[in-house]
Amino acid sequence: MNKLESIEFFEKFSHGMTLFSQLSDFSVGTTPAEVVYTEDTMKLIHYIPTVKKPFAVPILVVYALVNRYYILDLQPDKSVMKKLLDEGFDVYVLDWGYPTGIGKYLTIDDHVNGYINNAVDKIREISAVDKITILGVCQGGTFSVMYAALHPEKVKNLITLVAPINFDTNKGLLHVWAKNLDVDRIVDYFGVVPGDVLNIGFMLADPFRTMIDKYVDLFERIEIKPGDEESQRKNEEMIRNFLRMEKWIFDSPDQPGETLRQFVKDCYQNNLLIKNAMVLNGQKINLKNITMPLLNVMAEFDHLVPNEASKPLNDAVSSSDKETLVFKTGHIGIFVGSKSQKEVCPKIAEWLRPRSIPDEAKKDKTVSDEAKKVKTIPDEVTKDKPTPAKPREQRRTTTQGRAQ
């Protein structure tokens, strides 16, 4: 490194450390919301609508257990939740919380037929609708598919976002590693498996980039322009966003033992779900029971959930109205990248809008084939004129973000 380069690098490093010490706030999940239902460690969170009359059919976002849901609401300017709210939807999210000792015994059945089902019933009660839209993300998408197959009468639309359904592939690292994992020994010892164990696994996916290059790149991107307030603001925002992502990456909840055991054995090792052979509490999951409209969203460069793991869902269900969307981005980029706001959310909204009219309101209205297609929006349904919802109970509202 020549002298100039040395000085520049150390200037950036020094400036970066100064910014770190000055930053006081980098809150996550700041879109205003309220908790409307709790059960054990689970919370059902309702985002405050940003339009006067949201679409009547609400959306329940189900995230994975392995990370926290607020990746979908990480930065105010790159929030999937906020985007969906601005598109006119009524949005809820399941916050799984952090398992306690009892979590050792929680099964997939407890999550799907327990927590998700109870949350869905609560939303149906609040919104006075019979069916809702479920948007499942990653492992949450897998659970959502299980739920939709077991309770199709409560699901109006199913959207899966980078969700693994077929586990018989060697394209993803997790798929390769899980085949040789003795999950019984891990669960029998830990009970509730520490989040750090999974964190190590995720970091091993690309250790040099996740443990070294990421931090070098952070300081490399700092601009040194003395007296330039715009540059200073950009530097602060960049570091703030980096810290938000850093917080999310290492905020991995512990894993309920029995859930992890069944997920690894039945899904990753025996691939029972796509074969319609997975059983929850004595009830077999038959994907053919899924007849509602399905939107299957994938990321082309997904190293955790390869497209081969998500694509087969469309052939496994009985839905006539189904579509696949693939975006040129990665597993995380699909939620927080620039494409998320510019492409992913608008496409999801475009697909969902005509399908967010409750069935009762459609009785006398013939929905044309054109309305069922993905890319067009029917003339009678526009962003600014959603179908009026049935009267709902008054709810408290808040102008503040949810407490951390």
Place this chain on the structure above:
Amino acid sequence: MDKIDSKNTQDFFFSLWSNFYEDSFGKLVTMPTLGPKREESEKLMKGFSTFVNFYTALMKSNANFQSVFMKAMGNMSDKTISEMDKDPSPDKYRAFYKIWIETYSGTFNEFLKSELFSSENGKLMSAFMDFQKHSKDIFEENYLKPMNLPTKTDIDEINKELYILRKTVKELTKQIKELSEKNNSTAVTPLE
């Protein structure tokens, strides 16, 4: 433990080591114990065996990673020779870092997605879990219980009871709600 049947040098070494251990010190460890504390002694000895298995798996894993490091260094050397002049210039530091990160990242990623790593990692995890479980059991038996302190086993038992009770209460509450709703909907208006 495995007998020697692999031509691979590393596998050969570890298999040889394991067999020597089994034929010598291992026999002492698996010997039946005597005396009033024979059960505790037996458990301690079994725990030692799990430690040896874990240590073997760990060393094997380290050896694998060392091989990959050597391979990455070789790849790095090949690339830098072509990128840099005989007299490496300080101006090429950034390029050197870029080559380093790409080469090491690529070499390690190739290893981490291999069947070898998956298999060895699985064995290492299993050996580690066995060792940890034995350590925990010994600690509970020989320290916590004699000192009348709660053990994880006790707490797990309580948590299991709590889980079952909680689930039962939820199911009963749901049934009561359904029955109440059914009762209300079929309620007969009394005659005046």
